[in-house]
Amino acid sequence: MQVTNSDRSPGRPPLRTRRADQDRLSPIVESRTVNPANARTVVCPNCAAVRKGGKWSWGSVSVDAPRLQCPACKRIAESKPAAVVHIQNALIDRKREELFALIRNVESNTTQRDPLERIIAVSTDVISTSVFTTGEVIADRIAKAISDVSRATVTTRISDGIKGFVVG
Numbered sequence: 431m432q433v434t435n436s437d438r439s440p441g442r443p444p445l446r447t448r449r450a451d452q453d454r455l456s457p458i459v460e461s462r463t464v465n466p467a468n469a470r471t472v473v474c475p476n477c478a479a480v481r482k483g484g485k486w487s488w489g490s491v492s493v494d495a496p497r498l499q500c501p502a503c504k505r506i507a508e509s510k511p512a513a514v515v516h517i518q519n520a521l522i523d524r525k526r527e528e529l530f531a532l533i534r535n536v537e538s539n540t541t542q543r544d545p546l547e548r549i550i551a552v553s554t555d556v557i558s559t560s561v562f563t564t565g566e567v568i569a570d571r572i573a574k575a576i577s578d579v580s581r582a583t584v585t586t587r588i589s590d591g592i593k594g595f596v597v598g
């Protein structure tokens with residue numbers, strides 16, 4: 431746009447006029463900046479899961495897609511499980527290798543379908559072995575799989591906002 435002196439207040443210096451144009455343009459530039467939380471497509475910088483239309487999955491995305499940590503990586507980073515499976519050691523000790531292979535198999539199948547369903551950690555104390563997970567679906571599947579092969583019962587409870595599955 432051609433700016434002539436007649437458009438400006440009398441006596442206004444040219445430098446001031448250029449600054450006024452920059453100020454007028456800055457809100458437009460800001461509106462083009464993408465907030466990853468609101469972007470349609472984002473990629474997790476940790477695990478490369480992709481969120482499209484609100485759903486996280488494994489997939490490809492353009493290299494310049496905004497980056498946003500997925501809820502599963504956030505839970506892992508903060509050690510905040512969504513669920514836990516407690517398996518009595520009496521069950522584990524009898525078929526240790528078989529049951530751990532089963533747990534890994536459930537993890538592989540479940541995580542492949544949904545990146546938000548993962549195992550965070552496995553720990554053992556004197557009573558039970560605990561499998562901490564990022565989602566309730568994987569915990570439920572692990573509990574059912576262990577229950578099926580060991581003929582143990584599963585009871586559920588919620589403690590500190592974490593869904594617990596007790597097998598044994």
Ligand SMILES: [Zn+2]
Nearest residue numbers: 474477500503
């Ligand atoms: Zn992630």
